[in-house]
Amino acid sequence: MSFNSEPKLCLPRRTSRAGGAACVRLAARSRVLGLSIVIVSIVGGELVLGARMALASDGEATAAQPPVTPRLISFTNDVLPILTKAGCNAGACHAKAGNGQNGFQLSLLGFEPQDDYVHLVKEGRGRRLFPAAPDQSLLLRKASGRLPHGGGLRLSPDSPGYATLRDWIQQGTANDGDSAPALVALAVDPPRTSLASGQQRQIKAIARYADGSERDVTTLAQYESNDKSMAEVDEAGYAKMLDIPGKVAIMVRFQGKVAVFNASIPLGPKAEISLPVRNFVDELALANLRELGISPSPVCDDATFLRRVTLDIAGRLPTLDEAASFHANNDPRKRERVIDQLLDSPEYADYFANKWTALLKNRRDDVSDITSNFAFYSWVRDGLLANKRYDQFVRELLAASGTVIGNPPVAWYKRVKDPKQQLEDVAQLFLGVRLQCAQCHHHPFERWSQDDYYGMAAFFSQVGRKPTSTRGEELIFHKRGIAGATNVKTGRLLKPAAMSETVPPIAADDDPRLKLADWMNRPENPFFAKALVNRYWKHFLRRGLIEPEDDIRDTNPPTNPELLAALERHFVDSRFDLKALIRVIASSSTYQLSSAPLPSNLADQQNYSRFYPRRLPAEVLLDAIDDLSGARTDFPNLPIGTRAIALPDNSYNNASPFLKVFGRPENESVCECERVQSSSLAQSLHIMNAADIKSKLTTAGGRADRLAKSELPVERRIEELYRAAYSRDPRADELKVALDYLSETRLDAAAKPLDPAAAATENFQDLIWALINTKEFLFNH
Amino acid sequence: MNDSKHVHCSDRCRGPRPFGSNGRRTFLQLGLAGFASLSLPGMLRLRTMAAESANSAGQPVAEKTAVIMVWKPGGCSHIDTYDPKPDATSDYRGPFSTIATQVPGMHFSELLPMQARIAEKFTVLRSMRQTAGGHPAGSMQMLSGDPDTRDKPKPRFPDWMTVTNFLRSQSGPRTNPLPLYTGINPPLEYNGPAYLGDAYSPFTVNGDPNAPTFSVPNIGISDQREVGRLDRRTTLRQRLDSLERAFDRQGELGALDQFESQALKLMTSPKTREAFDLSQEDPRTRDRYGRNAWGQQLLMARRLIEAGVEVLTTSLSGPLCGRVGNWDDHAVNQHVFDALRFRAQAYDQAVSALIEDVVERGLDKRVLVVVTGEFGRTPKIEYSPSTGEGNASAPAGTVQPGRDHWPRAFSNLWAGGGIATGRCVGATDKRGEDPIERICSAGDFLATIYHHLGIDAANTFIKDFNGRPTPVVDHGRPIAELIA
Structure with missing residues (x-):
């Protein structure tokens, strides 16, 4: 097919690397009389179009200066980054994942350049770009707000991004997908630095390409502060440190690559620190404080320690006897001894089984689940009681085969049926990696691709299941065959690969899940030990060294990397001994610091310069109220006296509105965040006046009843209350307030004074009510 | 029960756009806010x-x-x-x-x-x-x-x-x-x-x-004796609540107090009743x-x-x-x-x-x-x-x-x-x-x-x-x- 070239013709053509754009500019007063589009040629299966325009012009069309060859704009490396930076391919806008507003779909954050080329250039009947008059392209008219655009102004006509897009369109919308040098790395300059609070600085982003070239992409990269209360960053990469000391990271993203700018914000000059160093935890935590110039609060007193550690290890308040004997004990190592005693107690197993069964979704969806709920709970609890090695625990769970009765961890496969869900849960819970995003697209903040996702899924591809004669029960087995999973995007069948690491070939008879377990517990595994120690650190110190605790990624660095690494090493060296890990954390001075801040560490929120108090979890709080009031909560179909921390599954939340309202999880998520620890109106209403709380206070034989009738001096009775609630004696002022209150007379409904016995009962109920509602009771501090 | 597998039409309402052309999505200018939940401001x-x-x-x-x-x-x-x-x-x-x-x-x-x-x-x-x-x-x-x-x-x-x-x-x-x-x-x-x-x-x-x-239940309690008792209890609680509060940078304790006072009002205020x-x-x-x-x-x-x-x-x-x-x-x-x-x-x-x-x-x-x-x-x-x-x-x-x-x-x-x-x-x-x-x-x-x-x-x-x-x-x- 020939093309009749005329002088007054603008010819949009595919530009080649060699040639420049041959374009003709039209005189301002030109009028278009007619336009015809013809196929010029077929190149590599693609149509190349030419436009023929008939023009009437008062002047002459001026030819563009062909000798001046403008830089060729790269679709992949110039155009797409502009679209990403302008937010065009964000989830709410034109990302395909979000279904693309008004039919214009781009791959999420530009992760699929070749798809995007088609979306941009070919779809919509090619109407989005208009090489004949680039400024008239729908893309540019919408983005610059010249046409009504739901997304508003994204690129002003005088911006460099606009100019680049226009030039690319003018150059013929070339697709350099295969020839464009691939982006291999992103670097930030500087990668790490120390900045004073209030200080500002520019971060530079540098892209490195496969051809060895480097390019400053500071204006095209995207920036996000990991903790917006510590550092702010604007879209040009200009960062400002705020007034909270510690380490903060700013994530820099560019075309699927990520890099991190680490800033350390010291509070002041080098700090004076004279805390006893109990173990490596203190060495490293204190080194960090020294570096940041933050002084730690002193070590807490015995009463606070005993209450804290008993709540954290055994999920309960210390008993009166425990408190008394601890106070009386003069052994300088008595704190370590208490930790050991608690770790040996059955409540330790109860409490941590409660934690793990929630994360492992031990959920009652149907009454018939009860067998597997109980069996699974017992399996977890027995393992903790016997201090089963953590890697063994995970291996038994991961590779569980058989029936629930014969092998209780099978219950996990009974509940988590979808192989994708299995891999996601395993990755998040045991590796601390949230892979969900990578099911449908490249992880936006990480290196994980869809291949990595389906490579993990392949480990679970041979899980067979068949019904047994028992209703609701399934037999889980290894289905003989070569494991593999198909990447839904590429259609490629992938062999098992553990977080992108290939594993040796797995024979058809071998259960791939065991190979995954093998990979996990190798000492050099970068995820397995880290995820667990970080999770346990958070259990004891409220804030994970990486936060959220199950979102471990290069772009979310720990606040104290040395400490995290040392904890990992310790855990691996101890052969994954959970009790040993707890021992080393709980016996450190760092764990034992007072929660009362010093003026010099008030601003600290992440360096453990003091203990960060946290509200008691729902189960612990309910048990604590029972202990203090001398009442008991009964749960259906469980032995009388079963405590809330020992409940095997979520079904008891329905029987206890208290547990529900105070946020006991329904065991639906692998994330600890399902447990709600924040306060609410419903909680206040409940704890202040709900029927179950009222009946606990008034229960016959309960503490109020008993103390009101007691012959002991009132001071002794108040002491008992304080010891039961806070494991300490009342201070003089508190004693006076309580004594005064207890001596007040009370009136009955007819405004006549109550008899002293009835008044005493009421007053003790009120006092217990008041203690329950204090922060000192509600919080572990 | 009727299933809906024959449904095939567009699920969008047609008609004029509810929003003007500016303002919408300007939140994206906050860098990566497209991935963040809406900020308070x-x-x-x-x-x-x-x-x-x-x-x-x-x-x-x-x-x-x-x-x-x-x-x-x-x-x-x-x-x-x-x-x-x-x-x-x-x-x-x-x-x-x-x-x-x-x-x-x-x-x-x-x-x-x-x-x-x-x-x-x-x-x-x-x-x-x-x-x-x-x-x-x-x-x-x-x-x-x-x-x-x-x-x-x-x-x-x-x-x-x-x-x-x-x-x-x-x-x-x-x-x-x-x-x-x-x-x-x-x-x-x-x-x-x-x-x-x-x-x-x-x-x-x-x-x-x-x-x-x-x-x-529990709303606008009309029994004055019960109301009085709740007030008394709350006052006693306040007098005994001595936990060092300086740590409360995230406002947890403050929130708790406000919820308590809202709950108390809900329970005792004649207005809520x-x-x-x-x-x-x-x-x-x-x-x-x-x-x-x-x-x-x-x-x-x-x-x-x-x-x-x-x-x-x-x-x-x-x-x-x-x-x-x-x-x-x-x-x-x-x-x-x-x-x-x-x-x-x-x-x-x-x-x-x-x-x-x-x-x-x-x-x-x-x-x-x-x-x-x-x-x-x-x-x-x-x-x-x-x-x-x-x-x-x-x-x-x-x-x-x-x-x-x-x-x-x-x-x-x-x-x-x-x-x-x-x-x-x-x-x-x-x-x-x-x-x-x-x-x-x-x-x-x-x-x-x-x-x-x-x-x-x-x-x-x-x-x-x-x-x-x-x-x-x-x-x-x-x-x-x-x-x-």
Whole structure:
């Protein structure tokens, strides 16, 4: 097919690397009389179009200066980054994942350049770009707000991004997908630095390409502060440190690559620190404080320690006897001894089984689940009681085969049926990696691709299941065959690969899940030990060294990397001994610091310069109220006296509105965040006046009843209350307030004074009510 | 049960764009905020915008916008109520005749004479459609926007009520002791807070507010001795509460104190008691709503909204519905036409009274009233033997007419909210089987409600348990005719 070239013709053509754009500019007063589009040629299966325009012009069309060859704009490396930076391919806008507003779909954050080329250039009947008059392209008219655009102004006509897009369109919308040098790395300059609070600085982003070239992409990269209360960053990469000391990271993203700018914000000059160093935890935590110039609060007193550690290890308040004997004990190592005693107690197993069964979704969806709920709970609890090695625990769970009765961890496969869900849960819970995003697209903040996702899924591809004669029960087995999973995007069948690491070939008879377990517990595994120690650190110190605790990624660095690494090493060296890990954390001075801040560490929120108090979890709080009031909560179909921390599954939340309202999880998520620890109106209403709380206070034989009738001096009775609630004696002022209150007379409904016995009962109920509602009771501090 | 596999039309409402060309999505300029949930200042700005848009009359809008949702659990037959098809054959149209309404050209079935007389005061949307045929999935589509068509025991996404509660609670505890989100016999079975947590569930009032013994436990305690004791206890607590507070940088303790004081007010303040106390109403007003559970529920809804509740839901269920206590009029459950007739009077009276009252009391800008169920019912009548005798149901074994689930087309009613009223929007085909114009999806339904509440549904994300920013409405736009 020939093309009749005329002088007054603008010819949009595919530009080649060699040639420049041959374009003709039209005189301002030109009028278009007619336009015809013809196929010029077929190149590599693609149509190349030419436009023929008939023009009437008062002047002459001026030819563009062909000798001046403008830089060729790269679709992949110039155009797409502009679209990403302008937010065009964000989830709410034109990302395909979000279904693309008004039919214009781009791959999420530009992760699929070749798809995007088609979306941009070919779809919509090619109407989005208009090489004949680039400024008239729908893309540019919408983005610059010249046409009504739901997304508003994204690129002003005088911006460099606009100019680049226009030039690319003018150059013929070339697709350099295969020839464009691939982006291999992103670097930030500087990668790490120390900045004073209030200080500002520019971060530079540098892209490195496969051809060895480097390019400053500071204006095209995207920036996000990991903790917006510590550092702010604007879209040009200009960062400002705020007034909270510690380490903060700013994530820099560019075309699927990520890099991190680490800033350390010291509070002041080098700090004076004279805390006893109990173990490596203190060495490293204190080194960090020294570096940041933050002084730690002193070590807490015995009463606070005993209450804290008993709540954290055994999920309960210390008993009166425990408190008394601890106070009386003069052994300088008595704190370590208490930790050991608690770790040996059955409540330790109860409490941590409660934690793990929630994360492992031990959920009652149907009454018939009860067998597997109980069996699974017992399996977890027995393992903790016997201090089963953590890697063994995970291996038994991961590779569980058989029936629930014969092998209780099978219950996990009974509940988590979808192989994708299995891999996601395993990755998040045991590796601390949230892979969900990578099911449908490249992880936006990480290196994980869809291949990595389906490579993990392949480990679970041979899980067979068949019904047994028992209703609701399934037999889980290894289905003989070569494991593999198909990447839904590429259609490629992938062999098992553990977080992108290939594993040796797995024979058809071998259960791939065991190979995954093998990979996990190798000492050099970068995820397995880290995820667990970080999770346990958070259990004891409220804030994970990486936060959220199950979102471990290069772009979310720990606040104290040395400490995290040392904890990992310790855990691996101890052969994954959970009790040993707890021992080393709980016996450190760092764990034992007072929660009362010093003026010099008030601003600290992440360096453990003091203990960060946290509200008691729902189960612990309910048990604590029972202990203090001398009442008991009964749960259906469980032995009388079963405590809330020992409940095997979520079904008891329905029987206890208290547990529900105070946020006991329904065991639906692998994330600890399902447990709600924040306060609410419903909680206040409940704890202040709900029927179950009222009946606990008034229960016959309960503490109020008993103390009101007691012959002991009132001071002794108040002491008992304080010891039961806070494991300490009342201070003089508190004693006076309580004594005064207890001596007040009370009136009955007819405004006549109550008899002293009835008044005493009421007053003790009120006092217990008041203690329950204090922060000192509600919080572990 | 009818599935919806034949649904193929566009699920977007057509019509003018609800938003102007600027302002929307400017949040993206905050760098990566496309992946973050809406920040507090952003929300406050949206709220201000909402207040301004509700302020067409020129008065300052001090109070926040609010929504009353009247829920018809089980699904109401659209053909027998708001979208009659008198020209359809007898196996479709049913026994009810049609009546003219105050709006020329708009007809209702004879079951709704009172609403017909005030039709200038509301708008009927006749082209509602979702894609789930079961009660759980249908409710989850309508209330939480979950596109899943399969039934599941619990919602994956939070419903619009808890989302609103969550978003509006970000600015800290309320000064008004009445809970932001209150339900009077509310829908709770197939909806809830999902990953937002139970703290955002409604404060729930159960029972029949028409019953002489009705009272709300724990609210506005009238026993002065009990009130005195609560005050005493709280004072004692304050005197003994000695925990060092300096650590409280995140405001946890402060929040706890504020919730405690809100709870105390809720429990002891005569004002909160009054908000729930229908005896404070003129007896004629109570009569106007109907002296039955539904009438008094809607009256209480209006009282609470006036007193500062911002999200109020109430289900029209129970004995007034017929044998099975809801609108699920399969032949096996109850005789569909007897059941509709059985409940029509109470329904018509209560809904028309609420709409008129909202208008008369000047709440019609601030308060949006939505009346809907999870779906409509099959236009074609089916006959099956009854499974039991009762109100509106013949003895077991007697063949009686019924209508099954129909998510493909149904109607709902909109009033207040500053919207243009006195019209119907959308239309279904000659048998009421599918919408033929202005098809509106569950997402559109939700986006419309959010719009009134000042929540830009297209750009508001909340992180789920995995930290994934999840849009509060996945695909949906405010229905242009139903927003101010």
